[in-house]
Amino acid sequence: MPSTTVEQLLRELHATLALRKRPEDVARLLQDVYAAAGTELDPDTRDALAKAAEHSLRNLWHGYTSMREEFARPVGAQRQLARAAVLFEGVPELPDSAGDDPARIEEVVRRAGEEIGRAYGQNDFGLDRLDRAGRAEAGLGEVSKRQYNKRFRLLRRMEAKLARLLHEQRRREIALTGKGALAHGLPYELFAADVDTAAFIAYVTARGYMRSIFTNGRQRQVYDEVAEALFRRLQASPERTGWYAVAHVHPRAEVLAQVSDQDLARLLVRWNGVLREVAGLLEDAWNRQPLERTTMVVRRGNDSSTWNQAAQAWNTARAHWFALVAELGEDRILDRFCPGKVPRLMAADVANWRRRTHGGLHPDTYVWADLPLPWEVLRGEQQCPRSLVERVCARYKVDPVAGAWTTARPAVRAVAFQRTPELVHGVAVRDPLMASALRSAGIFSGKGKRAAAEEWA
Template sequence: MSQQASHETHHHAESPLLRELHASLGQRRRPEDIAHLVLRLFEDGGERGGGQSGGRPLDRRTRKALEKAARGSLRNLWHGYTSMLEDFARPVGAQRQLSRAAELFPALPELLALPESAGDDPELVEAAIRAAGGQIAKRFGANDFLADRLNRPQRAAAGLGELSKRQYNKRFRLLRRMEAKLARLVVERRRREVTMVGRSGLASRLPYEEFAADPGTAAFVAYLTARANLRSEFTVSGQQRAYDEVADALFRRLRSGADRTNWYAVAHVHPTATVLGRLTDGQRGRLLAFWYRFLLDVAELLETAWRRRPLDRTTMIVRRGDDSTTWNQAARAWTKARANWFALLRAMGAEEITERLCPGKVPLLVAADVAAWHRQTGGGLHPDTGVWAELPLPWQVLRGTADCPRSLVAEVCRRHGVDPVAGGWTGPRDQVRPVPFRPTPELVHGVTVGDPVLAGVLRSAGFFSGRPPRPAARELAPRTDRA
C-alpha cells in the first residue's frame, strides 16, 4: 500500500460518517436514511474535498439513485419520525443482578471492577457468578435448594461460621437466579445473532477496519444491509428483495473501480459469483468454514424447535401452540447460510460435495390468515412446501442419519414441478437482478400504515397483534353497532 493510500485509509477510519454507517450494520436503519448518509459521505469529501473523506466522486447514475432514495429520509420528511424501532431487539442484561451481587459480596474485586456494560456480556456474568460462588463455597451449576446448600457444620468447615443461615440463603438464592438469568441471556443473544445473520449475512460481524478501508465499499455494504434488514410485510405479493436499483448503482460503481474495492467486505453481504471470484483462496475458505459451522448451529435450533412441537410439513401453516417466531428466525437464517455455502462451494470448485450432501431448504411458517388470503386470490401452497415435506429433515442430513444427495433433491423437485436449479434447491441462483426502489413502509405487525404517528398509536393500542385491543384504546376501534 502506498503512503498516500495508507494516509487515506487512516483518514477514513476517523470519519464520523463512516462510524455511523458501520454502526448501522447491527441496526435496522431505514434505507432512505442510509442513502442520505452516503450522499453526505461523498459530498463532504468526494467532490469538495478531493476524495479525502468520500473517495472517488459519485457518477451521475449513482448520485441520481441515491438522491431518489434519500428524498424519503427522516431528515427530509416534515415529521422526521418513524414509529418502528431502528434496532434489533436486544436481550435484557444482568445489570440488576450484578448490582445486587455487589451489595451482598462487597469485598469481591471481580464485581467492583466490572464496567456498566458487563451485564450484557455472558462471559463476564459467568465469571462474576463463579467468583461470588467461591465466597460461599458454592459450585457453579449446583443450584438444588435442598441438595446443594451447606448446613451449619458444612458452613463452619468452609470458613463461613460467621455467616447466618438467612444471609447464606440470601446469597445462594441470588447466585441461583443469576445462573438462570445467564442461561436466558445466552439464548437471547444467540437468537438475536441468528436473526441478524438471517437478514443481512455477515454484515454485523464485519470489523470496522475492513468496512472503512474503502468508502465506496462501505456505502454499498451499509445500504444493502439496510435493505436486507427491512421488516416482513403482511402481503401475498411477496416480500421486497434487498438488491434494488440503488444497491445496483453502488455495486456497478465498485466494479468500475475494482482496484480499490474491498471485495472481502462485499462478500460478507453479497457473495455472488462475481464477488467471490475476486477473493483469495484463504478468504473463500474462511467464509466457507463460517457458513458451515453456522449451518450446524441453526440446524440445532431447528431441531430443538421441532422436538418441542413438530410442525405440519404438508402445509407449513401455523397452528395454535406453534412458536412461529423462533422457527421463522431459524429458517430464514438456514436459507441464507445454505445459499451462501452453496455459492462458496461453486466458487472454490467443490460442488461435488453437494452430490453427497445437499440438505434441503426450510420454509417459513405461514399465518393462517395469510394462507386463506392466498386461497381467496386464486393461489395455494408454495410448490417448495411439497419438496420440503418429502425430503429428510436438515439436521438429520448434517448429522449423517439420513442421506440427501443432490440427485434425490432434483428428483423430488421434478416430481413437484419445481426447477431445482432456478429454485435454489441444488445450488446458488445464477443471477441477482435489481428491483425498483420502493419507499420503506411504516408497519404495525406487518400491516402498512400511511402515517407514522398513527402507526405508533395503533401499535401501542395493540391493533394487528392478533390479540384484542387494550381497554384504553377501544375507542380507536371502528364502530360495529348500527344505532
C-alpha cells in the same frame, strides 16, 4: 473537508451494519460521505441516491419513524450483578456493560458461590443447599439460614438469567445473519478501505434489514436500483474494490470471481459454522414442539419466533455456501451433500389467504416436507444427495435450479426503489404518528383486541 470528517462519517456508516436504519437514511448518509470525500458521482448513482434520500428522516418535515432503529437487545443482568455486589464481599461493583457480558456474569457467579460453599451448577434448592452443619464446616457459622438462602437463591437466578441471556444473544446474532449475512461482523478496516465498497455494503445491508410485510406473496426484493447503481461503481474500478468484503453480503458470481481461493475458503469455513449453529437452533425449536411439517402452519406451543429467525439464517447461510462451493469448483460435493431449504412458519390466516388466492401452499413447502431434516443431514444421520432433491422437486413440479434447491440463487434483476413503509406488526401505515398510536393500542398484534377496540370505537 478534512479527512477526519470522512472517517467520522465512515464510522457512522459502519455502525449501521448492526443497526436497523431505513435504506433512505443510509442513502442520505452516503451523500454526506461522498461529499466529504470530494467524490464526483456519475449521474446514475447521484440520481439513485437522491431518489432514496428524498424520503430520509432528515428530509421529512416530521423527521420521525415509529419503528425501532436497532435490533432488540436482550435484557442484561445489571440488576442481578448490583444485588450480588451488596450481598457478597468478594463481588465488586461493576459497570453496566458487565451485565451484557456472559463471561463476566459467570465469573461473578463462581466467585460468589465460593463464599457460600456452592459450586457452579448446584441449583437444586432441596439437595444442593448446605444444612447447619455444612454451613459451619464451610466457615459460614455466623451466616443465618435466611441470609444463606437469600444468597443461594440469587446465584441460582443468576445462572438461569445467564442461560437466557446466552440464548437471546445467540438469537439476535442469528437474526442479524439471516437478514444481513456477515455484514454485522465486518471489521471497520476491511469495510472502510474503499468508499464505494463501504457504500454498497451499507446500503445492501440496510435493504436486507427491512422488516417483513404482512402478505401472502413474496417479500420486497433486497437488490434495487440504488444498489445496482452502487454496484456498477464497483465494477467500474475493480482494482480498487474490496471484493472480499463485498462477498460477505453479496455472493454473486461476478463478486466471488474477484476473490482469491484462500479468502473463498475462509468464507466457506465461516458459513459452515453458521449452518451448524443454526441447525442446532432449528432442532431445539423442533424438539420443544414438533411442527406441522406438511403445512408449516403455526400451532399452539410452537416457538415461531426462534424458528423463523433460524430458518431465514439457514437459507441465507445455505445460499452463500452453495455460491462459494460453485466458485471453488467443488460442485461434486452436492452429489453427496445437498441440504434443503427451510420454510418459515405461517399464521393460519395467512395460510388460508394464500390458499384462496394462489390455490394452495407454496410448492417449496411440499419439497421441504419430503426431504430429511437439515440437522440430521449435517450430522450424517440422513443422506440428502442432489439426486434425491431433484426427484422430490420433480414430484411437486418445482424447478430445482430456478428454485435454488440444487444450485446457488440465480441472479436477480434490480427492482425499482420503493419508500420504506411504516409497519405495525407487518401492516403498512402511512403516518408514523398514527403507527405509534396503533402499536400502543395493540392493533394488528393479536393481543389486547378488546381494549384496542374500545379505545378506537
